[in-house]
Structure formats: structure tokens, C-alpha cells
Amino acid sequence: MTLKTPEEYLESIKKQKYNLYLFGEKIDNWYDHPIIAPTINPVMKTYELAQDPQYQEIMTSISHLTGERINRFTSVHRSNEDLIKKVKMQRLLGQHTGCCFQRCVGMDAINAVFSTSYEIDAKYGTKYHQNLLSWLKRIQSEDLTVDGAMTDPKGDRSKRPSEQTDPDLYLHIVEEKKNGIIVRGAKIHQTGFLNSHEVLVMPTMAMRETEKQYSVCFAIDTATKGITCIYGRQPCDTRKLEECLCDRGNPNYCGQEVFVIFEDVFIPKDRIFMKGEYDFTSPLVERFAGYHRQSYGGCKVGVGDVLIGATALIAEYNGVEKAPLIRDKLVEMVHLNETIYSCGIACSYEGHKTPAGNYEIDLLLANVCKQNVTRFPYEIARLSEDITGGILATLPSEKDLNNETVGPLLKKYLKTHEGINVEDRFKLIRFLENMTMGTAAVSYKSESMHGAGSPQAQRIMIARQANLEAKKALIKKILDIK
Numbered sequence: 001m002t003l004k005t006p007e008e009y010l011e012s013i014k015k016q017k018y019n020l021y022l023f024g025e026k027i028d029n030w031y032d033h034p035i036i037a038p039t040i041n042p043v044m045k046t047y048e049l050a051q052d053p054q055y056q057e058i059m060t061s062i063s064h065l066t067g068e069r070i071n072r073f074t075s076v077h078r079s080n081e082d083l084i085k086k087v088k089m090q091r092l093l094g095q096h097t098g099c100c101f102q103r104c105v106g107m108d109a110i111n112a113v114f115s116t117s118y119e120i121d122a123k124y125g126t127k128y129h130q131n132l133l134s135w136l137k138r139i140q141s142e143d144l145t146v147d148g149a150m151t152d153p154k155g156d157r158s159k160r161p162s163e164q165t166d167p168d169l170y171l172h173i174v175e176e177k178k179n180g181i182i183v184r185g186a187k188i189h190q191t192g193f194l195n196s197h198e199v200l201v202m203p204t205m206a207m208r209e210t211e212k213q214y215s216v217c218f219a220i221d222t223a224t225k226g227i228t229c230i231y232g233r234q235p236c237d238t239r240k241l242e243e244c245l246c247d248r249g250n251p252n253y254c255g256q257e258v259f260v261i262f263e264d265v266f267i268p269k270d271r272i273f274m275k276g277e278y279d280f281t282s283p284l285v286e287r288f289a290g291y292h293r294q295s296y297g298g299c300k301v302g303v304g305d306v307l308i309g310a311t312a313l314i315a316e317y318n319g320v321e322k323a324p325l326i327r328d329k330l331v332e333m334v335h336l337n338e339t340i341y342s343c344g345i346a347c348s349y350e351g352h353k354t355p356a357g358n359y360e361i362d363l364l365l366a367n368v369c370k371q372n373v374t375r376f377p378y379e380i381a382r383l384s385e386d387i388t389g390g391i392l393a394t395l396p397s398e399k400d401l402n403n404e405t406v407g408p409l410l411k412k413y414l415k416t417h418e419g420i421n422v423e424d425r426f427k428l429i430r431f432l433e434n435m436t437m438g439t440a441a442v443s444y445k446s447e448s449m450h451g452a453g454s455p456q457a458q459r460i461m462i463a464r465q466a467n468l469e470a471k472k473a474l475i476k477k478i479l480d481i482k
Contacts, residue, residue, distance in 0.1 A: 002063075002066075002068045002069055002070050002140065002141055002143060003047075003050055003051065003060065003069065003070070003071060003143055004047050004071075004142075004143040005047060005048075005051060006044040006045075006047040006048045006051075008047075009043065009044060009047045009143075009145070010031075010040065010044060012197065013031065013040065013043075013145070013195060013197070014031050016194070016197070016222060016223040017223050018030060018194060018222070018223055018227075018229050019227065019228045019229065020194065020228075020229040020230075020231065021228070021229070021230045021231065022035065022036075022230075022231040027231075030194060034240045034241050035231070035237055035238075035240045035241065036194065036231070036256065038240065038248075038251065038252060038253060038254045039102070039192070039194075039195060039254055039255060039256040040195055041097070041252050041253050042093070042097040042099055042100065042101040042102060042253050042254075042255065043101060043102050043103065043145060043192065043195045045093060045096055045097055045101060045253075046059075046071070046073060046093060046101055046103050046145075047071070047143070049092065049093065049096065050071050050072075055092065056069075057085070058072070058085050058088050058089045058092060059071065059072055059089055059092075060072055061075045061078075061082065061085075063075065063140050064076060064078055064357075065133060065136065065137050065140065066137060066140060066141065068140070068141070070140045070141075070143070071140075071143050072085065072086065072089055072107075073103040073104075073106065073107045073145070073146075074107070074110070074136070074139050074140045074143065074144070074146070075107070075140070076110065076111060076114055076136075076358045077111055077351075077358050077359045077360075078357070078358060078359060079359055080348060080349055080350075080351050080359060082359060083294070083347075083348035083349075083351045083359055083361055084345060084348045084349060086107070086294075086295070086298065086348070087294065087295075087297050087298035087341070087344040087345055087348055088298065089298065090104060090295055090297075090298025090299040090301075090302060091298040091299070091301050091302040091305070091341065092302060093299070093302060094298070094299045094300070094301065094302020094303040094304075094305065094306065095302040095303075095305050095306060096302075097253040097303075098250050098253055098303055098306040098307075098431075098435070098440065099250060099253045099254050099255050099303065099440050099443055099444075100191060100192070100255030100299065100303075100443035100447070101255075101299070102145075102147075102191050102192025102195055102196075102255060102256070103145055103146070103192070104292065104295045104299060105147060105148035105191055105192075105292065106145065106146030106147050106148045106196065106198075106200060107146070107148075107291075107295075108148060108288055108291035108292040108294075108295060109146070109148030109149075109150075109200040109202060109288055110136065110139075110146065110148075110200065111287075111291055111358055111360075112202070112284055112287040112288035112290075112291055113132060113200065113202065113217060113273050113274075113284065113288075114129075114132060114136075114356055114358050115287065115354040115355070115356040115358055115360065116217075116273075116274070116280055116283055116284040116287060117129040117131075117132045117217075117273045117274065117356075118354075118355065118356035118357075119280065119283070119355065119356070120274060120277050120280050122355070124277065126277075128217075128272065128273045128274060129273075129356070131270050131271065131272060131273055132273050134270065135219050135270075135271065139198065142197075144196075144197040144198055145192070145195060145196045145197050145198075146196055146197070146198045146199070146200055146219075147190060147191070147192055147193045147196035147198070147199040147200070147222065148199075148200050148202070148288070148292075149187035149190055149193075149199050149200065149201045149202065149260065150187070150201075150202045150203075150204050150285070150288060151187060151188050151189050151204055152169065152170045152171055152185060152186065152187065152188070152204040153169050153170075153186050153188055154169060154170065154204070155169030155170075160208070160211070161205075161207065161211050161214045162208070162210050162211045162214070168184050168185050168186070169185070169186075170185060170204065170214050171183060171184070171185025171186065171187060171201065171203075171204075171214070171216070171262060172184065172185055172213040172214045172216065173213045173214075173216050173275070173276075174213075174264065177266075179268065179269050180266055180267050180268045180269045180271075180272070181216070181218075181266075181267050181269075181272065181275065182264050182265065182266055182267075183201075183216065183218075183262050183264075183265050183267055184262055184263060184264055184265070185261075185262050186259065186260060186261045186262065187199075187201065187260045187262070188259050188260070189232075189257055189450075189451075190257065190258040190259070190260045191255060191256070191257055191447075191451075192255070192256055193222060193229060193256075193258040193260055194222070194229065194231075194256060194258060195256065196222050197221065197222060198219055198220065198221055198222060199219065199220060199221075199222050199260075200217075200218075200219045201216070201217060201218050201219070201220070202217050202284060202285070202288060203215055203216065203217065203274075203281045203284065203285065204285070205281070205285060206281050206282035206285060207278040207281040208278060209278055211278055212276040212278050213276070214278075215274060215275075215276055215277055215278040215280075215281050216272070216274060216275055216276075217272070217273040217274035217284065218267045218271050218272045218273060218274075219271050219273070220265065220267055220271060224265055224266075225265070225266075226262060226263045226264055226265035226266070227260060227261070227262055227263075227265060228260075228261040228263065229258050229259070229260055229261075230258065230259040230260075230261070231256070231258055231259075232256070232257035232258060232259060234254075234257070234438075234439040234442045235437060235438050235439060235441065235442065236249070236434070236437070236438040236439055237439055239438075240254075240439075244397065244398035244399055245398075246398040246401075246423075246426060246427050246430050247397055247398045247430060248430075248434070249430045249431050249433055249434020249435070249438050249439070249440065250431055250434050250435070250439075250440055254439050254440060255439075255440075255442065255443045257442070286363065286461070287360060289452055289453050289457070289461070290347075290360065290361055290363045290366040290367070290461075291360075291361060291366070292370075292451070292452035293366040293367055293369055293370030293373075293452045293453070293458065294344055294347050294348060294361045294366045294369060295344075295452070296340070296344070296369060296370050296373040296448070296451070296452060297340055297341055297342075297343050297344015297345065297347070297369045297373075298341070298344050300340060300373055300377055300444065300448055301337055301338075301340050301341040301344070303435075303440075303443070303444050304333075304336075304337040304340070304377065304380055304444075305337065306435075307333075307380060307381070307384055307432075307435050307436075307444070308330065308333045308334060308337060308380070308384075310384070310428060310431055310432050310435065311330065311333065311383070311384040311387050311388065311432065312330055313428060314387065314388050314425070314428050314429065314432060315330070315387050317416055317420050317424075317425045317428065318389070318416055319416055319417050320387075326387055329383045329386065329387055330383075330387070332379075332383060333380045333383050333384070336376040336379055336380050337376070337380060339372060339376065340369065340372050340373055340376055340377075343365060343366075343368055343369030343372055344369050346362070346365050346369075347361040347362045347363075347364075347365035347366040347368075347369055348361055350362035350365055363461060363465050364461075364462060364465035364466070367458040367461040367462050367465065368458075368462065370452055370453070370458050371455065371458040371459065371462065373448045374448060374449050374454075374455045374458070377444055377445055377448040378445055378448070378449075381435070381436045381441070381444065381445055384432060384435070384436055385432075385436050388429065388432050391429055392429060392432055392433050392436070392437075393433070393437070395426070395429050395430065395433070396410060398426070398430075401422075401423070401426060410422075414426065
């Protein structure tokens with residue numbers, strides 16, 4: 001098997017038995033919980049579209065390890081075309097779900113670790129790259145979903161990992177055994193952890209020689225003994241506990257974030273891809289961040305397409321779609337969205353081959369892409385709220401709409417013009433509320449700010465990659481300055 005069907009994925013993920021807590025209670029059949037269940041659907045969509053012949057070239061690729069057709073989310077980028085197709089795939093999935101589909105982080109982690117493990121082996125004679133290849137062959141052949149884990153709690157930000165009062169605030173090795181290692185710590189903001197079969201863990205920052213125990217990279221089953229999961233809250237998340245589908249905004253699709261704690265978890269030797277090579281933590285972090293900042297040039301744009309479409313439709317429902325100021329605001333939304341996409345494509349087109357054989361994006365352009373993402377989705381959402389109107393924040397419940405007494409009154413006063421169904425307008429307003437203020441706003445706005453690094457992280461990388469000396473040399477040549 002190389003390509004799972006959505007049904008096969010669902011059955012496989014249900015077998016994962018987690019030590020999971022939500023609202024202070026232990027959750028057993030997590031996949032049936034009304035808050036969690038809708039988060040599985042976007043991941044299922046990544047399997048569904050991979051089965052569709054019209055999307056085969058975007059959603060799948062040929063493995064250079066096995067020669068078989070695999071899901072692109074498990075692939076190693078082997079060309080600039082692969083990097084471009086990755087962005088197009090992410091935009092496509094954003095258009096189909098209107099939310100985070102959760103497999104991007106794992107794909108980006110695979111490609112970052114691929115080149116880094118190769119270079120560690122070349123310098124130190126280790127076997128990490130072979131470990132990765134063996135693990136990756138299984139991931140590809142079984143079409144498994146991988147979560148990428150980088151962010152640690154960090155404790156006191158004024159102190160380095162080795163200076164913390166509690167060493168567990170950064171995930172680290174606590175014991176080495178002949179057949180593996182024991183790790184302890186936590187990884188937070190874990191997108192789609194429960195919906196993943198495996199987790200690929202990386203260091204969260206560049207480490208120093210005194211921080212070898214924090215310089216660790218490995219892969220493990222997400223349901224491994226010693227891992228505890230605590231489900232993250234999102235705005236309006238308890239609406240999913242209600243029976244009213246419309247009030248949920250996007251009832252079928254949403255993302256998930258999980259706080260993951262490792263309590264003396266055993267990592268087998270053949271699952272380790274870095275162990276103490278602190279001098280390679282910086283390139284690994286930078287490469288992963290670069291790949292993931294490229295990803296935002298696809299996924300956020302696809303979700304933006306949906307938001308723009310919903311905004312244009314509500315303008316039509318309100319009867320103002322031909323007003324010049326409305327058309328101009330919609331044009332601005334499209335302009336901002338396509339600017340993000342342009343950067344995602346550009347950093348892919350300008351990518352280069354690594355010594356390991358995979359392709360890496362242009363880091364400067366990838367960071368410019370993500371810097372735009374920290375701003376533009378907020379403006380797109382603001383313009384959407386502007387066009388939608390105040391009803392976005394004051395709409396009564398679907399139960400009121402269906403109430404025998406007040407329902408007819410609501411339908412009377414929510415009506416706009418002939419041919420527009422009040423129930424459809426109601427659903428659309430709720431969706432727009434969800435996208436700009438509710439659960440979907442977490443992945444569209446908050447994640448746009450902090451995912452793959454907060455704004456200053458990109459500015460630091462842009463400064464490093466800017467090559468101002470070369471730019472100064474240009475003007476010196478033009479003006480003949482010696």
C-alpha cells in the first residue's frame with residue numbers, strides 16, 4: 001500500500017490510544033468527541049484528493065526511495081518543480097477545507113531533517129541519515145501522517161536552555177542506554193498531533209556546546225507510552241458541543257492544537273537522527289523554518305480564497321456587490337492574498353539543491369513570504385468584517401431562527417432581497433464570524449502571526465540573508481567609487 005483511502009486513514013488513526021485530557025477530563029474515544037471529530041476531516045481530505053486523478057500531479061509524487069507513487073506530504077522535494085507543486089497543493093487543500101489540514105509541519109520537518117542528517121553523517125561518520133531513510137520508507141509505503149514538533153515551553157526567555165531552573169522546560173535527553181535514549185520535556189502548539197501516526201521531534205533553537213542534551217532529533221509513534229496530551233482551547237470551541245450546525249460556522253472542518261508532554265519516553269536507537277551534535281541545530285532550525293514559512297504561501301492563500309469568496313457572496317446577498325467601494329475592498333483582499341502566493345512560488349522557483357540531493361527553498365524569499373503572512377491575513381479579515389457588517393457580531397442563535405415564536409420575526413428582518421434564502425445568509429454570516437473571530441481565526445490569524453516563528457524571527461533571517469555588502473558594491477560600481 002502506498003496511498004491510503006480516507007476511510008483507511010480514519011480506521012488507522014482510531015487505533016491510536018492516547019493519554020489525552022480535555023476540559024480537565026481524561027478522554028478515551030477521542031475521535032468521537034464533538035470538539036475533536038471535525039479536526040479529522042481536513043486530514044481525510046489530504047487522502048481523498050490524492051485518490052482523485054485530476055489532482056494526481058499536485059497531490060502525489062514518485063518516491064526516490066521506492067519508485068512508488070506516494071502522497072506528496074510524505075515526499076522529499078527533488079526539484080524546484082516539487083517545491084512549486086507543494087505550494088499549489090497547500091492552496092488547493094485550503095480551498096477545499098477553509099482551515100488548517102495539519103500535514104504541512106511533518107512534511108517540512110522531513111525535508112529539513114533529510115539534508116541535516118546527511119551533513120551530520122558526512123562530518124561525524126554517524127548513521128542518522130540511514131535511520132531517517134529507513135523510517136521514511138515506512139512512512140511513505142503506509143502513507144502515514146507525521147506531526148512535526150519543534151516549539152518548547154522555553155520557561156524564562158531571558159535564559160538559555162542550560163540556564164533554566166527546571167531543565168525540562170526544553171525537551172532533552174535524561175539518560176542514554178545501549179539501545180536508545182530517554183527524553184523528557186514538552187512540545188507545545190502541536191498542530192494535528194492526535195490526527196498523526198508519528199511525530200518528528202526537533203530542537204527548538206540553535207544550541208551551544210554546553211547544551212548537547214538538548215540537541216536531539218528523533219521520530220516516535222504519537223501513542224508511545226509516557227506521552228501525555230492536553231487539548232488546546234480555541235475561541236467558540238464549545239459551540240461544537242451544541243446541536244446547531246450553523247452556529248458552528250464551519251461545521252465539518254477545523255484544526256487542532258495540542259500540548260504534548262514527554263515523561264521519560266524511550267526512543268529506540270534506530271529512530272534517532274541527531275544526538276548531541278549541537279553545531280547542526282542552527283541549520284536544522286533555519287531549514288525547517290524556511291520550509292514552513294514557504295508553506296504559508298500556499299495554505300493561508302487557499303483559506304484566504306475561501307474567505308474572499310464568502311465575503312464577495314455576503315456582499316451579493318446584501319445587495320451591495322456593485323458598489324465601487326465594495327469592489328475596491330474585494331480587489332484589495334485579492335491583491336494581498338496573491339502577494340502572499342507570489343512569494344511562496346518565488347521562494348520555490350529560486351530554490352537550490354542540497355548536498356543530500358533534496359531541494360531547499362530560497363531562505364530570504366521564504367522569510368519575506370512569512371513576514372507578509374504576519375500582516376496580510378489580518379487586513380483581509382478586517383476588510384471581510386467591514387464588508388459583512390455589524391451583524392457578524394450580533395447574530396442570534398440558530399435555535400432562535402428555528403423557534404416557532406421568534407423565528408418568523410428573525411426571518412422577516414434578516415431578509416435582504418428576492419431570491420436570497422434567509423437560512424443561507426445566516427449560514428454564511430456564521431461562517432464569516434468563525435473565520436474572523438472563532439475557531440478558524442486561530443489558524444488563519446493567530447497562527448499567521450506566530451506559526452513558523454513570530455515576526456521578529458523572520459526579520460532576523462531577512463537581515464542575515466539580505467547581503468547588504470553586495471548591494472553596496474552595486475552603487476559603488478555605478479558611481480565608480482573605489
